[in-house]
Amino acid sequence: MTLWLLVRRSLRQHLLSTLVTALAIALAGGLLMSVWAVKRQAHDTFTGQTGGWDAVLGARGSKLQLVLNAVFHLEASPGNVPWADYLDIGSNRAVSLAVPLAVGDNYRGYRLVGTTTNYFTQSEYAPGKKFAVVAGGRCFEDGYREALLGSFAAQRLGLKLGDEFHPYHGLNFDPNAQHQETYVVVGILEPSNTPADRVVWIPLAGLQNMSGHDPTTAADVSAVLVKLRSPVAGKTLELLYNRQGNRLTFAWPIAEQVAYLFDRFGWFDQVLTLVAWLVALVATGSVLASIYNSMSARRRDLAILRALGARRSTVFGAIVLEAAAIAVLGMAVSYVFYFSVVAVVAAIIRAQTGVVLDPFAWDAVLLWAPAAMVALSAAAGIVPAIKAYGTHVAEGLSPES
Amino acid sequence: MPLLEITDLRKAFTAPDGTAHEVVRIPRFEMDARAQVALSGPSGTGKTTFLHLIAGILVPDSGKLVLDGVEMSALAEPARDRLRATSIGYIFQTFNLLQGFTALENVLLGMSFGPGADRSRAEALLRRVGLGDRLDHFPRQLSTGQQQRIAVARALANRPKLVLADEPTGNLDAANAREALALIRGACAEDGAALLLVSHDPGVLASFDRHASLAEINEASRSPSTVLRSPSA
Numbered sequence: 001m002t003l004w005l006l007v008r009r010s011l012r013q014h015l016l017s018t019l020v021t022a023l024a025i026a027l028a029g030g031l032l033m034s035v036w037a038v039k040r041q042a043h044d045t046f047t048g049q050t051g052g053w054d055a056v057l058g059a060r061g062s063k064l065q066l067v068l069n070a071v072f073h074l075e076a077s078p079g080n081v082p083w084a085d086y087l088d089i090g091s092n093r094a095v096s097l098a099v100p101l102a103v104g105d106n107y108r109g110y111r112l113v114g115t116t117t118n119y120f121t122q123s124e125y126a127p128g129k130k131f132a133v134v135a136g137g138r139c140f141e142d143g144y145r146e147a148l149l150g151s152f153a154a155q156r157l158g159l160k161l162g163d164e165f166h167p168y169h170g171l172n173f174d175p176n177a178q179h180q181e182t183y184v185v186v187g188i189l190e191p192s193n194t195p196a197d198r199v200v201w202i203p204l205a206g207l208q209n210m211s212g213h214d215p216t217t218a219a220d221v222s223a224v225l226v227k228l229r230s231p232v233a234g235k236t237l238e239l240l241y242n243r244q245g246n247r248l249t250f251a252w253p254i255a256e257q258v259a260y261l262f263d264r265f266g267w268f269d270q271v272l273t274l275v276a277w278l279v280a281l282v283a284t285g286s287v288l289a290s291i292y293n294s295m296s297a298r299r300r301d302l303a304i305l306r307a308l309g310a311r312r313s314t315v316f317g318a319i320v321l322e323a324a325a326i327a328v329l330g331m332a333v334s335y336v337f338y339f340s341v342v343a344v345v346a347a348i349i350r351a352q353t354g355v356v357l358d359p360f361a362w363d364a365v366l367l368w369a370p371a372a373m374v375a376l377s378a379a380a381g382i383v384p385a386i387k388a389y390g391t392h393v394a395e396g397l398s399p400e401s
Numbered sequence: 402m403p404l405l406e407i408t409d410l411r412k413a414f415t416a417p418d419g420t421a422h423e424v425v426r427i428p429r430f431e432m433d434a435r436a437q438v439a440l441s442g443p444s445g446t447g448k449t450t451f452l453h454l455i456a457g458i459l460v461p462d463s464g465k466l467v468l469d470g471v472e473m474s475a476l477a478e479p480a481r482d483r484l485r486a487t488s489i490g491y492i493f494q495t496f497n498l499l500q501g502f503t504a505l506e507n508v509l510l511g512m513s514f515g516p517g518a519d520r521s522r523a524e525a526l527l528r529r530v531g532l533g534d535r536l537d538h539f540p541r542q543l544s545t546g547q548q549q550r551i552a553v554a555r556a557l558a559n560r561p562k563l564v565l566a567d568e569p570t571g572n573l574d575a576a577n578a579r580e581a582l583a584l585i586r587g588a589c590a591e592d593g594a595a596l597l598l599v600s601h602d603p604g605v606l607a608s609f610d611r612h613a614s615l616a617e618i619n620e621a622s623r624s625p626s627t628v629l630r631s632p633s634a
Contacts, residue, residue: 002513005506013501304497307458308555309486309514311479393458394450397497 006305006318007325014294018326021283021290025330028283029373030337032276036365037338038345039269041357043262046072047255049355051194051225052124055234055252057081057089057098057241058223063251064261070101070223071254072195072353073111076171077103078249080220085248089224094233097122100221102207107165109173110153112200114207117142123227125194137161137187142203146186152197152354154188161185167202169212180211195354226252280373283330287323288380295387302388303396316389323381324374331370338366402470404562404595405432405455410464410474411621412450424450425461426621434562437586437596439606442615446622448599451615452565455597456489457481469562486515490556490594492585494568496548498540504551505536508558515559526554530584546577550584557588564589566598570605582608 011018051071058066059079068075081100090098099122102114120131120139133139133148140146149159159165163185169177183202191197208218228234234252241250251257262269302315339359346357412425424447432438442448453459454466457473466474469488473481485491498507508523527536530550532543540548549569556564566585570578582605589596598605599615606612616622 002510002518005502005510005513009499009501009506300497301499301501304499305510305514306482307456307485307491307493307497308511309482311482311514313479314514394453397458397493 002310003314003318003321007322010298010318010322011325011329014290017290017294018329021286022326022330022333024283024286025327025373025377026333026337028276028280029331029334029369030341032280032373033334033338033363033365033369034341034345035272035276036369037361037363038342038357039272040363040365041361042349042355043259045355045357046353047258047262049194049258050254051196052126052227053225053254054228054231055226055237055250055254056223057085057226057248057250060247060249063249064257066223066249066251067254067257068261069103070225072355073103073113073199074195074353077222080217080222081224081248083219083221086221086224089226089237092237094229094237095226096229097227099123099225100204101223101225102204102220103171103222104213105167105169105179105207105210106171106173107167107200108157110157110198110200111171112147112167112202112207114202114204116204119201119225120148120189123225125192125196129192131192131196132190133187134190137185140186140201140203142205144203145181145183145206146203147183148187148189148201149185150189150197150199150201150354151191152350153200154185156198156351157200159185159188161188167200167210169210181206193354193356198351198354226250280376284327284373284376284380287326287377288383290326291319291323291381291384292387295384298388299391299396302391303393306391306393307397312389312391315391316385319385319388320378320381323384324378327374327377328370331373334370334373335366403431404434404436404469405430405597406465406467407431407455408465410454410466411462412447412454412459413462423621425454425619427451427464427619430618432563432595432597435590435593435595436611437589437609438598439609439612440597440599440615440618441601441603441606441612442599442619442622443601446615447619448615449567451619452491452567452597452599455563456491456565457485482514486511487559488562490559490561490564492549492552492556492564492566492569494571496540496545496552496572498548498551498555500540503537503539504532504543504554507540507551508555511555511558523554523558526558527551529588530554545572546581549573549577549581553581553585553588557592557594560592561594563595563597566596568600569598570600570602578602578605 056066056070059081061078065075065078069077086100089095099116099119105112117139124130140148164182166182167179168174169179238250238252241248305315342359346359350356407427407430410425410427413421413423415421454461461474465472473484504527505523508526509518512518524536527533530553532547532550535543569585570581573581600606
């Protein structure tokens with residue numbers, strides 16, 4: 001009770017410095033937790049984001065580029081896959097489902113992807129989860145200029161059922177590159193929290209035959225998404241396409257390619273983490289400076305406490321506890337910063353990739369980071385506490401001039 | 402057996418030039434339980450140092466100081482702190498109240514280092530000194546006379562054997578000084594605590610049956626040999 005009363009009163013007496021220091025702790029703690037949680041959640045979400053597919057078959061080139069293009073709808077396609085190769089892998093006994101994709105156009109920056117209806121009817125983007133169309137709509141029909149919009153794309157483009165639009169050529173929006181064809185929105189997908197949400201889906205033939213496209217490659221596709229009957233079949237197909245052949249690339253398994261991307265940028269994670277820790281150290285240093293600078297003003301109070309019978313260890317403990325209490329206050333507020341930062345980052349990632357991070361997802365950092373910040377602050381409080389420990393009672397009690 | 406027994410008590414301070422100034426040299430001093438003694442002396446005669454030595458705030462260079470059968474001068478600091486909290490009440494000239502704490506909390510804090518905080522006793526003490534309606538007031542919200550009463554209540558909170566009062570009326574006007582003195586003496590008598598009060602106010606001294614000049618007790622205050630040379634000088 002005594003220590004807690006001393007700490008409460010001291011915090012109140014030095015209210016301004018308490019609030020400023022607690023705010024510094026809150027910002028630093030929030031930053032530390034955000035960096036940590038976003039890093040982990042992004043890694044887990046992206047590497048777990050296979051769209052329900054095991055592999056991607058594409059033109060000879062980078063496996064990572066293939067995956068980014070076909071699964072995340074980022075990057076350009078490394079090239080085209082002849083229609084015969086699509087038929088060939090589709091008929092392979094090891095493959096349970098093969099779906100072709102064609103890219104090359106956009107509508108106001110949102111990518112148009114041409115595919116077949118079995119992408120929506122036969123595949124599961126996550127175990128047990130199939131794409132669903134919002135009531136009143138339906139999937140496009142092959143042979144018609146119809147579009148099925150991902151939920152995020154529909155929301156951002158402001159398109160609704162029955163609306164018509166003209167696609168634009170290329171993956172990047174150029175107002176001067178409008179195609180003549182008119183597409184009508186016949187359906188909008190329920191949110192799947194996958195990259196599919198930010199795509200404008202049209203029939204494969206629609207994209208292949210769009211005006212201005214090279215008619216000699218009209219039958220080609222950009223990539224083929226592959227679902228295997230058995231995971232071990234991936235090794236066989238990888239040997240077939242990557243080692244024995246030299247025209248195509250078989251990216252398998254998908255998660256491994258994304259993990260490779262994260263590994264390549266591992267140094268960036270480390271830099272971010274280091275910066276977050278440095279900010280945390282500076283914030284806890286501000287606890288030290290704040291309390292230490294007030295020690296002269298506390299000299300008399302400490303001497304009075306000692307004269308009343310308080311032991312040196314009691315005043316030492318009170319100062320360390322005060323430092324820890326400032327950190328506790330700050331870390332309580334840091335959750336507000338944490339959720340705000342993660343929500344903003346999640347919104348940016350969703351807008352750029354369609355992948356959704358959950359700001360409210362549990363992460364152990366929400367527990368250990370506050371504990372670490374409180375421990376660091378308490379450790380920082382040891383320096384002024386040593387000064388309090390050495391308070392000279394008789395000198396402190398002397399009337400001040 | 403006396404409550405307080407002092408034998409050959411000495412205390413010197415070292416000046417910045419290295420010379421040691423002896424401030425206290427008391428061959429013998431005794432006080433019985435429940436006694437009320439006033440000591441007089443002008444500034445610089447070692448009054449506060451003497452009280453600090455008795456309270457265990459300062460450690461004597463030599464000599465023996467026994468309080469209630471316990472040789473305080475031989476105790477380690479934590480034990481002295483404990484003894485001070487449980488057996489000694491200290492009233493300071495400048496009251497030395499904690500400004501960030503209410504009247505009640507000032508008394509409770511004094512208790513918490515001793516036998517433990519007892520809210521009902523703390524409230525009763527403050528009512529007894531006339532501050533029953535000022536429990537939650539901070540010192541700055543009270544008059545100097547009222548602040549002195551908090552100090553009195555705090556000094557008596559742990560039922561001490563000995564109350565030390567250092568110029569307790571020095572910061573009060575005549576009326577408040579009389580009232581405070583009566584309060585301190587009455588409260589000590591009621592609680593069975595001995596009172597050792599130092600003052601240079603003749604009026605205060607005259608009200609005590611037993612009073613003495615510190616100059617008579619403390620040889621250091623009248624001896625020309627109070628400046629001691631350090632061995633290297």
